[in-house]
Amino acid sequence: MPRPKDIDTAEGRKRHEEKYQRILSASMEVFARKGFAESKISEIAQVAGVGDGTIYLYFKNKDDLLISLFESKLEEINQGLRESLQGVEGPENQLKAIIDFHLGLAINSVELAALVTIELRRSQKFMKEYAKEQLAEFLGQWNTVLEAGQASGVFRKDFSTNIFKFIMFGSIDHVIGLWVSNPKRSHEDLVEVGRQLKDAMMRAVIA
Amino acid sequence: MPRPKDIDTAEGRKRHEEKYQRILSASMEVFARKGFAESKISEIAQVAGVGDGTIYLYFKNKDDLLISLFESKLEEINQGLRESLQGVEGPENQLKAIIDFHLGLAINSVELAALVTIELRRSQKFMKEYAKEQLAEFLGQWNTVLEAGQASGVFRKDFSTNIFKFIMFGSIDHVIGLWVSNPKRSHEDLVEVGRQLKDAMMRAVIA
Amino acid sequence: MPRPKDIDTAEGRKRHEEKYQRILSASMEVFARKGFAESKISEIAQVAGVGDGTIYLYFKNKDDLLISLFESKLEEINQGLRESLQGVEGPENQLKAIIDFHLGLAINSVELAALVTIELRRSQKFMKEYAKEQLAEFLGQWNTVLEAGQASGVFRKDFSTNIFKFIMFGSIDHVIGLWVSNPKRSHEDLVEVGRQLKDAMMRAVIA
């Protein structure tokens, strides 16, 4: 949500929306490359091709930039996951689709993966105030799938979907984190990891 | 390894060892509470009851403090895990013991768990240069158990122990991270989580 | 060379040039008064009427400030000497003009003299990396005069102009140094010293 005042004129909106996105995207690049603490506002501004001060027209401060970035990305992600699950039949395939989607995120944008798996945890304030609700929506979709599986009898009923989604998230997140921070990473590695992940998770839940 | 020169006299060693530990333990408290970036050397010094400069007699700089802290803790942890596995019979029980031990760490020291799950990931430099080898020893013990299970036919042979240990680590680590950052956490929660974790992991590997 | 980015706009240049000079001139005052090591950036900033951080927009660090100051002054000096020698006829008069010019520097700016004679020698790095080349240009003009004197037969030929210029520089520099650090110094003193210097140097070189 861009701040500038001429937001309510048509071009104003477009112009600002574009600059807003440019800053967001520059900050993703820089945060992913350097980490939050080592990222300088002036570098982000330079990458975005705007003045340092301009960033403060669009974001309250450096923290707000990270939060906004994360919110915006999670929005995309939630949307993407929803689309990915559409047309997939059966809890088993849906669970696999979830894992594939998640690994796909990392393949499509190492930066995003690095940001989410590494930088998101940086600040407790963050984890506590933002991550939980934002992830809630994301994980809500997992819950739905798990519950549907239990309801349909495909998945065993004696586990907490609530707990299991974190188990699953943790394992996926961790292997992505390792993959991202491995300079010699290849797509094939991640595909193999995905196979094993899906296998393990499926065996863990299947009735 | 304390730096001061009189380290090789008997009292010197004791005195310095004690101060070294005091600083280490103060830094654990502060890092866990504030996170690395937000921790100030002067606060650590105050908590340790020493002068700011004293810290630099024992540690090269703030980074070295974190590294040393982590190394020292991981040493303890590796030792603890080794002991925990002794006398436990069978791969199944050993795998469960691993999970119990890991969760036990969090129960025994929320600070340590917070440090490891949150702060350790702070810096890429860190993850790459230190965490990997240190964790390698830790995870090596997991490998041993998993391989023994495969060899004995108790665990299925068609999964990579190498990948599976990261799946398992990620899931445990993640639930601990959530538990740690939950102000309303209770032991019972973690016990229940442990039950489900062990159940899920066991189903994932059992032949 | 000011660093700020808007240096290439007309007002930008003027504004920055002015601030750059203000800092340079403040640092001359403070360096001369306290010596380099005892000079604090914050005092220089205060004298210049800028914030501490502003100095770092214009200079890389404290050392760079000293170097830049010296370079800028030596540029002026070289230019001044060149002008002083123009229109002076004959090697004898030119040699005297050199001495007068040098003493004139001290009379016109005790600060500059103090800086050059005392602080310049502070750091070996400095002497080696900067002073030599910068002074080379300065002393090059001396060489020219001495060689012309030898060529014209006015000065004796059996001395090395290269060595003599250092003899001459050393003696002038030293008496200025003493004069500068003498709180009871008067112009008259330096005039008398100049007379004797010119006399001695002339006798030393004349054929």
Added chain:
Amino acid sequence: MPRPKDIDTAEGRKRHEEKYQRILSASMEVFARKGFAESKISEIAQVAGVGDGTIYLYFKNKDDLLISLFESKLEEINQGLRESLQGVEGPENQLKAIIDFHLGLAINSVELAALVTIELRRSQKFMKEYAKEQLAEFLGQWNTVLEAGQASGVFRKDFSTNIFKFIMFGSIDHVIGLWVSNPKRSHEDLVEVGRQLKDAMMRAVIA
């Protein structure tokens, strides 16, 4: 003048005198190598083979160390010059002997020369409070020779011995300074410089 209390027992005196000298000589080495500001008390202590604190039993503080060093060296130098002049006949030869002695100091101890020509000027406090009187005694011997030369009619009478000794000192000191800071220096260079120096100075004063 060593401080320790058992100074009045025979061995006490000897032991302390020895340690005092060891510290002095260590400080000369370190000051000459690093310069005053960059020299650390603990490095001097290490070179001297004593504890850091021990230095403070013998010297009031770091400044006192430099002052004491300088005083002690100047004492040696004054003594040496006195001896060098003994048995030299005639003001001309004595003046040459002064120059040779001075250059000899540099040849015999580059460290001493570096200390005197470079570090002595470091602090105005020094130059003003100490250098002047200490050098006074040293230069007093020069005065004597110059005055004797004037009295005997060998040197012209129309110059101030007072001023001339500084001219002479400055020139010698400067060429030594250059020689000392030239890593490729050779004895031959200095001999040639000495020849030219003596020639120039002699022509400047001779009747």
Added chain:
DNA sequence: TATGAATGAGAATTCATTCAT
């Protein structure tokens, strides 16, 4: 007397944020 660990004042430098243009 000798030691060297402990101290903490002090200083350079960085960088998020502001604000005049």
Added chain:
DNA sequence: TATGAATGAATTCTCATTCAT
């Protein structure tokens, strides 16, 4: 609205000096 120069608070680290042993 956009800029980027200016700011100064804040923090790490150094090192002369002290003092308990």
